[in-house]
Amino acid sequence: MADDTRKTDDVTRREFFTKLGLGSLSIAAVGTAAFSYQYLEPNVLYEPSPVVNEGKPDRYPLDSVTLDVNSGIYIIHSQEGYFSLSAVCTHLGCLTAWKPELGIIACPCHGSKFAVSEQGKVKPGDKIEGPAPRPLPWKRIWLNDDGDLLVDRSTDVPPLAPDSFVRV
Amino acid sequence: MAKTGITKTIGQHFDDLRQTRVWRSIFRSGAGSSTLKRALAIQQNVFLHLFSTKVRTRMLSFSATWYLGTLTLGTFLILVATGIPLMFYYHPSVPQAYADTKDLQFVVSSGLFLRNLHRWSAHAMVFLVFAHMFKVFYRGAYRTPREFNWVIGVVLLLITLLLSYTGYLLPWDQLAYWAITVGSNIASAVPLIGDKIHFLLLGGNAVNANALLRFYVLHCMILPLTAMIFVAMHFWRIRKDGGLYAHSSEPAVVRAQAADVQIPAPRTGGETRSMPADAKEAQ
Numbered sequence: 427m428a429d430d431t432r433k434t435d436d437v438t439r440r441e442f443f444t445k446l447g448l449g450s451l452s453i454a455a456v457g458t459a460a461f462s463y464q465y466l467e468p469n470v471l472y473e474p475s476p477v478v479n480e481g482k483p484d485r486y487p488l489d490s491v492t493l494d495v496n497s498g499i500y501i502i503h504s505q506e507g508y509f510s511l512s513a514v515c516t517h518l519g520c521l522t523a524w525k526p527e528l529g530i531i532a533c534p535c536h537g538s539k540f541a542v543s544e545q546g547k548v549k550p551g552d553k554i555e556g557p558a559p560r561p562l563p564w565k566r567i568w569l570n571d572d573g574d575l576l577v578d579r580s581t582d583v584p585p586l587a588p589d590s591f592v593r594v
Numbered sequence: 595m596a597k598t599g600i601t602k603t604i605g606q607h608f609d610d611l612r613q614t615r616v617w618r619s620i621f622r623s624g625a626g627s628s629t630l631k632r633a634l635a636i637q638q639n640v641f642l643h644l645f646s647t648k649v650r651t652r653m654l655s656f657s658a659t660w661y662l663g664t665l666t667l668g669t670f671l672i673l674v675a676t677g678i679p680l681m682f683y684y685h686p687s688v689p690q691a692y693a694d695t696k697d698l699q700f701v702v703s704s705g706l707f708l709r710n711l712h713r714w715s716a717h718a719m720v721f722l723v724f725a726h727m728f729k730v731f732y733r734g735a736y737r738t739p740r741e742f743n744w745v746i747g748v749v750l751l752l753i754t755l756l757l758s759y760t761g762y763l764l765p766w767d768q769l770a771y772w773a774i775t776v777g778s779n780i781a782s783a784v785p786l787i788g789d790k791i792h793f794l795l796l797g798g799n800a801v802n803a804n805a806l807l808r809f810y811v812l813h814c815m816i817l818p819l820t821a822m823i824f825v826a827m828h829f830w831r832i833r834k835d836g837g838l839y840a841h842s843s844e845p846a847v848v849r850a851q852a853a854d855v856q857i858p859a860p861r862t863g864g865e866t867r868s869m870p871a872d873a874k875e876a877q
Contacts, residue, residue, distance in 0.1 A: 471799070518779040
């Protein structure tokens with residue numbers, strides 16, 4: 427008998443094709459999930475460049491804090507030189523505002539407050555109070571060949587480091 | 595006033611209509627008010643068959659449910675009916691979205707009415723969903739065998755909140771922009787994959803043209819369709835879980851009034867607590 431010669435762990439033709447079919451469907455399902463995920467993730471973004479031109483340094487008087495609303499950064503001209511802070515609150519992304527009468531940066535959404543000048547241990551950008559989890563990051567700032575201040579919003583630099591300032 | 599023999603009342607005309615072949619091809623159960631005919635009228639209708647063919651009359655009293663679930667469905671239907679006409683005038687694009695919203699408010703005939711009806715119904719729906727959940731919770735109507743319908747209800751709560759959230763961006767004003775900025779930053783607080791969720795939700799790093807389009811598609815297509823599927827499941831489960839929930843601890847006088855409606859206990863679920871002891875043993 428043909429059946430007697432068959433080992434017990436042999437796979438029948440029907441089982442083989444069932445497994446082949448289910449396996450193919452599984453691979454196809456995983457592939458579909460992967461391609462769907464990739465489809466939903468844009469490869470090209472039509473967003474503004476992270477590098478912004480902030481004009482000539484003499485626009486910013488000594489000891490001044492200037493908010494660029496469109497770029498979401500501050501240009502601060504201190505005794506040490508020009509530096510740039512992010513104006514986007516580290517709590518939930520609201521645009522902060524410079525309060526000259528208080529000498530601080532404040533967020534209108536949930537009341538976080540940040541320093542702009544060095545006072546003891548407090549560095550510019552550090553949180554004074556409020557829910558913000560991190561200080562406002564310092565952004566890379568430099569002069570281009572035309573003598574304009576450029577800021578790269580995608581690059582954080584260490585606070586108070588010599589390279590984090592522009593001296594004119 | 596004397597009537598001629600030929601004159602028929604409106605009711606008689608309607609009865610004639612119900613005997614026609616066309617009517618009978620649509621509503622197979624036919625005329626008549628026997629229990630069977632009335633049950634078939636529910637059971638053979640694609641929309642009504644989701645519901646029980648019989649309901650305890652006291653369950654239809656206002657005090658039993660405050661009609662909160664039905665009112666929630668009402669607001670949802672208003673939102674669909676007003677949302678679709680709003681789509682005729684609204685372009686989900688950065689240069690046009692805010693202007694279109696203004697046009698709907700000040701230029702389009704009845705645009706103000708439709709937009710405000712959509713807005714107030716959305717607020718009402720969120721309120722009613724919560725009120726419905728509180729009523730179900732404090733009556734204990736979430737208990738066995740209705741646990742899974744409670745879970746479906748929680749999913750519907752989330753869909754309702756997501757519909758509110760995605761709709762909030764569409765006017766493209768300052769309020770919308772910053773609300774979605776804050777809300778999407780909350781999403782990035784999810785451990786490990788938070789930033790990915792933020793990126794996928796907005797279709798970019800900031801609330802921009804891609805975010806507006808994605809929220810529009812979510813608001814007008816994906817979320818309403820998902821809601822409809824879950825609403826259908828929600829209603830179907832009411833029937834399958836033994837009908838609307840009845841208190842076993844309601845006053846004796848109410849129970850006596852309800853006794854004129856004789857309904858056999860549902861085969862699955864129902865109130866095991868009010869079942870006689872011998873019936874329990876028989877199970």
